[in-house]
Amino acid sequence: MTTFVFELGCEELPASSLPSLNSQFKQLFAQKLDDAILGYESLSVIAAPRRLGVVIEGVEPTSKDKPFERRGPAFKAAFQGEEPTKALLGFCRGLNIKPEDTSVIDTEKGQWVVYRGTEQGKPASAVLGDICQAVMSDLALSKPMRWGTGRDEFPRPVHWVLAVLDSAIVRFAIFGIESGNTTFGHRFMAPGSIELQSASEYRERLMSAYVIADFEARKSATWSTIQSTAESNGVTVEADNTLLTEINCLVEWPVGLCGEFEEHFLDVPDIALIAAMKGHQKYFHTRTDSGRLSNKFITVSNIESRDVSQVIAGNQRVIRARLSDAKFFFETDKKLSLESRRPQLDSITFHPKLGSLGEKTNRVCKLACAMASAINADLTVMKRAANLSRCDLVSEMVLEFDELQGQIGTIYAVLDGESGEVSQAIQGLYQPAGALDSVPSDSYGSLLALADRLDTLAGLFAINQPPTGSKDPFALRRAAIGLLRLNEHPLLQFDLAQWINQAFDEQPVEATDDARALVIQFINDRERVRLMESGYPHDLVVAVQATNGLSTANTKNRVKALETFSGKPEFHSLVATNKRVVNLLKESDLGKTEIQVSLFEHPSESALYESVIKISNQVASAVSRETIPEAISALLAMKPATDDFFENVMVNADNQAIRANRLQLCRSVREVYRLVADFSLVQQ
Secondary structure: OOEEEEEEEEOOOOOOOHHHHHHHHHHHHHHHHHHHOOOOOEEEEEEEOOEEEEEEEOOOOEOOOEEEEEEEEEHHHHEEOOEEOHHHHHHHHHHOOOHHHOEEEEEOOEEEEEEEEEEOOOEHHHHHHHHHHHHHHHOOOOOOEOOOOOOOOEOOOEEEEEEEEOOEEOOOEEOOEEOEOEEEOOOOOOOOEEEOOOHHHHHHHHHHOOOOOEHHHHHHHHHHHHHHHHHHOOOEEOOOHHHHHHHHOOOOOOEEEEEEOOHHHHHOOHHHHHHHHHHHHOOEEEEOOOOOEEEEEEEEEOOOOOOHHHHHHHHHHHHHHHHHHHHHHHHHHOOOOHHHHHHHHHHOEEEOOOEEHHHHHHHHHHHHHHHHHHOOOOHHHHHHHHHHOOHHHHOHHHHHOHHHOOHHHHHHHHHOOOOHHHHHHHHHOOOOOOOOOOOOOOHHHHHHHHHHHHHHHHHHHHOOOOOOOOOOOOOHHHHHHHHHHHOOOOOOOOOHHHHHHHHHHOOOOOOOHHHHHHHHHHHHHHHHHHHHHOOOOHHHHHHHHHHHOOOHHHHHHHHHHHHHHHOOHHHHHHHHHHHHHHHHHHOOOOOOOOOOHHHOOOHHHHHHHHHHHHHHHHHHHHHHOOOHHHHHHHHHHHHHHHHHHHHHOOOOOOOHHHHHHHHHHHHHHHHHHHOOOOHHHOOO
16 A cells, blocks of 8 residues: 655744644645545555654555646637637747637636647646645744744744655655655664655554554543542542643653642642642643542653652642642631732723723622512522622732632632522622633522623623634633623513613713624624534524514524425415515505404405404414414414405505505504514515
C-alpha cells in the first residue's frame, strides 16, 4: 500500500494553537486531495508539540483527469467578421489550442468564448508536493511569527521538512527549507536524526524514539497512563477533556506520575483545591472510593526520568505553595461575611455608561423580585440572594481564582448561615456559562440569572453597543442563548417582552424604541438559529415566532407540532385556505370593526361566523394548555365552513358595507389561525 508522510518540524508549538492546527490539517488535506482528484484510503494527522503533518495511506499513483473550463474574450472582441482577432489568438496561444477548439456560451452579460478541456492526471509525487505547499499557505494562524531574514510566518520557527512517498523524497521547499527524508525523535530521550527508508516505517521509528505523533493516539495514551497511575495508587480520576487536551498538546511521550500534598489542605473547599491543581499546574485531582477529594494528584511528564522521586518531589513543592495560597485566601475570607462586602461593589465599574457593579446588582434585584412576584415566589429569599449574588467578586479567593465566582459565593453564604435557597441561587447567577453548561435547577437561581442577562442585554443595547458580525466583546449572543434556556424552567416560561421593557426602564440611560426593537429581534434571531440547528424547518420556526412573540418557552413545542402535521394533505389545504384569506385582506386597508350579522346575505356567512366563535374558543383553550395538536385539529374543523363561504360568496361585493363586513369575517378567520401561527409564512 502506497504511503505518503509529510512532517513539518519546529520549535515547541503553543498548546492553545495545536488543536486548531490539528483540525485544519485534516480538513485542508482532505479538501486539497479531493480537488486534485487524487485517490487515497485513509488520512491521519500528525500534531505534536514539535511537529505537524499527515500520514496518507493507499495513495493512487496518479491523479485522475480533471475537466476544466477557461473563459476567453467576449464574442464581439474575439471575431472580426469570421476572422479571429488578436485577443482570441492570444487566448488560444496561452492554452496551446486552435480557435476552432473553442465554443461560445450565452451569459447575462452577452456571449463569451470559452474552452472546455481536460487536464491530464499528474504523478502523485507532483500533486502531493503542490498540496503540501497549498495547505501551508491556507492555514489560519492566530499568533504567527517571523524568524531569521525570511518573510514566511508560522507559530514557531521551522527546522526541518519531511516528505516521503514510499521510499522516494517528494521534492519541494517550505520556509526556505528543502524537503527530505529526515526527522527527529524526542528532544531529550532520542534527540538524534532519523532517516526514513520508507514512509511506512514513520510511526514505528518515531515510537522507538519516544514520540507518539498522532494527536488522537497520543491523547488516548495520555488518558490511559493517567488512569493506570491513579489505579495503582488506590484512587480514581475524573475525566476532563479540556485539561486532557491541553496536556496532550504539551507532551510527545506521556508519563503519568502521582504526587501528594498534606491532608490539612483538604479543609479548603474542594473547588479551590481543584482550581489550583488544574489551572496553575495542569494536574488531575483524584478521589477516594467514597467520592471524597483525596490528597493525591496525577501529573503527566514528557520524559521518563531516571529518578522519578525527584520529579514528584518538585511537583509537590510547587503545588504545596499554591495550596498554601488557597488556604490563606480561604481563612482570610472567612473573617468577613458576604453582606459586609456589598458596599465594595459600588466602587467597581461595570460599564462607564451603565454604572458600577453595585448599581447593576440593584437593577437585577428589582427585576428579579418583580419576576419572582409574578410566579408567587418568596420575595425575601429573592431579594437576599440578589443582593449577595456578586459579593464574592471582592473576596481574596475569587481575585486569585476568578473561575470560582458564584461557586465560592455559595460556599461562603452557607458559612454565613444563609438559607439553602439563598445560597444555591448565588451560584445560579453565572449559569449557563456556555452552550454545554447546565442551567440552575432551582427557581431562584434561574430568576437571578434571567434578570442578570436581561439587564446586560438592555444596558448594552441602550448605549448602542450591540455585537457586530465579527465581534461580541460582551458575549451578548451567549447571554441571549442563556436567556432562552433559562426561560424553559417549568416555573418561569415568561413572555419576555414585558421584562425586557422593564429592564430598559431601569437603565441609567434613556433607550430608544429602536434599541428595544433590536433586542427583541436579537433574541428572536438567536432562538431561530437554535431551533434550526436542532433540525426544525426555517418557515415553521418563523411562522410560530410571528404570533408567539417572546413566549420563547412555547416556541419549540409549537414548531414540533406543526412539523408533525406538515406532511399531511389536510395541513397543506389548511395553509392554502389561510393564504387565500390573507391575500384578500392585503388588498384592503380596512380598519377593524364589529361584524354585522344583519348584513349576511347567504347561509354560509352565518355558518362561518358561528364556526369562528366556537373554534376560536377551542383553539384559544388548547393553546393556553399548549396542546397544539388539539388546536390544529380545531382549525381543521373550521375548514369546511370556510370553504363553503368562499364557494358561495363573493367577498369583494359591489355593496361597500357588505364587502367590508365580509372582509371583517375573513379577518376573524385569520385571527383564529394566528392563535397558533402565521400560516401565511409556511412554504408549501
